[in-house]
Amino acid sequence: MLNDPRIYWQKLQILIAKAVLAFLRPLTSQDRKTTFIIDDSMYTRLNAQKVECAALQYDHAQKKYLKGFRYLQLGWSDGNSFIPVAFSLLSGKRKIQSNNPLGDQRTNAGKRRAQAFRKGTEVTVELLREALKQGVQADYVLFDTWFSSPKMFQEIRTLQCHCVAMIKRSKKVHYRYQGQMMDVKQIFQANKKRRGRSRYLLSVQVEALVDNEGLPIKLVYIRNRNKRNEYLVLASTDTALTEDEIIQLYSRRWNIEIYFKMCKQYLKLAKYQGLSYDGIFAHTTLVAVAYMILAVQERESKDDRTLGELFYLLLDELSEFSVAEAILQLLDLFQEAFANEYVLDETVLNNIIEQFLAKLPSSVQNQLKGAGTS
Structure with a gap:
């Protein structure tokens, strides 16, 4: 069954996630903001000489190339529970196998393989679009510096979602601030910083220009906990959010790191030894489904509102602010x-x-x- 190329595993996972969210969403008030979270991780196959679609991937943690896939994940969070919604196993230009036909791209197997060789930013938008099409909704999309760019902000806004992301302190990316094009370092140097132990150093509103169209963005400069002399820059396309709300929303992104760790260490994500790309994709889907079951069980054990209507009316929802x-x-x-x-x-x-x-x-x-x- 795992190697059956006809099964649409990606849609199956989205539909299961939708059913789980129908159970979780009533446990929190409608005022609580929900988020999509996007990130990638290494899916290593060290002995991958004959693994279909595998490629050499650069691992930024170990600072070296490893055989395997780039595991791109889209998840949903309400601040308490994390639910994996959709994913893709991306290949790369440095393929291990020289001959790797995509097959008929009208089939599910062909579509999976074609997606594996597209850019990560393009696949990210495709996963978001498919999740929204199937009825999975969220207010904001969270991602880190690897995905953040003015073009990405604009593409996600076309899907009627706001972004909260960390952006690079790069001199190559400029924003319009007070009528001038400046990078984030120049904007920081041109303003007076907040004193004391405030949660952020600076907050300004800028415009990201894409195809001569301006997109309002709020930049929040915060201290780097690891290096007190440096700062990090968060960006939000929802300028009505306060600085504390932006910081709090972005802190949810850590949930996807926990998901990757759980899948690799406890749910045997990388233990599957099949050579077929369809089989690897199917096994990864089943790992995600197993994690959803555990997430629901964890919520039921912690949140007494799941016991029924009587307890639901008497108890508060779980707070994400301790x-x-x-x-x-x-x-x-x-x-x-x-x-x-x-x-x-x-x-x-x-x-x-x-x-x-x-x-x-x-x-x-x-x-x-x-x-x-x-």
């Missing part, structure tokens, strides 16, 4: 107030406390408010 993070933000608010030499009158203090309470789970909010009135 109490510890709320306390840290409270300290940041006080430090920012002192750094800016505000007069800490009753109005300022009440504003800081209200922002702190708003970040807590509602059950904790009610207990604190009850203790304050008693």
Whole structure:
């Protein structure tokens, strides 16, 4: 069955993901933002001399070329659960086999192989378009620097989705800022930075020009935790988002890294020894389905709202903002107030406390408010 070239595995996974999301989506409020997450990882086949469509891929983690595929994954997240929606196993120019016919591209097998030899950015848009066509919806699309470019932002906006991504600090990519074309480094140097321990250093609105059309983008410069003297740049095509919302949304991208690790270490993703590209693709689909089952079981064990209507009405949805993070933000608010030499009158203090309470789970909010009135 795995080697059967007629099965449309990609659509099968999307339909299963759609059914899982129909179960998960009612567990969170309609106000909570949902996201697509895009990333790639290495699918290594060290002894891949006869593996169909395999190629030499550069592994940026190990800094060397390895035999295998580029595992491009599209996932969905509500901040608590991650669901793999669709994927593609990409080949490359440095194929291991010299003769590798694509076959009849009207068939499912031919379409899979043809997609494997297209650019990763093109396949990303194809996966998004197919997921949206089948009814899988999300508010934002998250991706890292490998996929971010003005052209990619524009293509995703044509699909009626907003982007939140990290962009490269490159001198080759320019944005229109205050009537001038500047790269992100020049924009950073031309502005005054925020002092204190604020979550971001700078926030500006620019335009990305693609085919002489301007696309509004909000840039947020944040400190690099690993190197305090450097900064990272996040970009959002939804300029109405606050800086904290952009940072919080992008932090969800880590869920896809956990997915890759789970698949490789525990679900035997790279243990399949078949030589057929159809078989490898089918096995990868079954691994994704197994992960969906585990994701649903994990949600049922943590979220009491899954027990039924009685519990659903009495319990809060899982919060993606922990109490510890709320306390840290409270300290940041006080430090920012002192750094800016505000007069800490009753109005300022009440504003800081209200922002702190708003970040807590509602059950904790009610207990604190009850203790304050008693």
